[in-house]
Amino acid sequence: MIGGVSRWMLIGSAALLMAGCAHQWTRPGATPQMRQQELGACSAQAEQKFPVRNEMAIYSGYTMEYGFCNEAMMACFPGDPIRIVVPQVESHVVDVNEKSREHTVAQCMRAKGWQ
Incomplete structure (x- = not known):
């Protein structure tokens, strides 16, 4: 059954797995402190350009349930x-705006020589 709680557990598990695959920026000769500083600057720029904008997403559809006819039907x-x-x-x-922020951070980091 992929409905209700089971569906949300599946989505949550996938999100956790994907979070573990976050991009690790590298640049020859750079220190972790340099990466954090430049990533912070790029993230702030992206946040200013594309602030968090939460909206309600509504999905609708149908599921099939099976049973047996009774006298009331x-x-x-x-x-x-x-x-x-x-x-x-x-x-x-x-x-x-989440994807736009991620894209802006990636562009900014690449422009600074990070891969």
């Missing part, structure tokens, strides 16, 4: 297998 015979279409709506907050 008019359009089938009791005991017959049935499929029920169930509407699903999910929402969560998304920072719509």
Whole structure:
């Protein structure tokens, strides 16, 4: 079942795995302190240009549930297998500027000679 809590657990796990794969900037002769200083400057520039802007993202769709007809249902015979279409709506907050900030930081770091 990929719905409700299971879906969010899957998305959260994927996000944690991707966070572990963050880009490690390197430049010959540079110290970790130099990297942090320049990354901080590039991040501040990106934050100023593309501030956090959270918006609500809403996804809708349908899932199928299976069961058996009962006496209360008019359009089938009791005991017959049935499929029920169930509407699903999910929402969560998304920072719509996140990718633009990441792109701006990457451009800035490359311009400073980082790879």
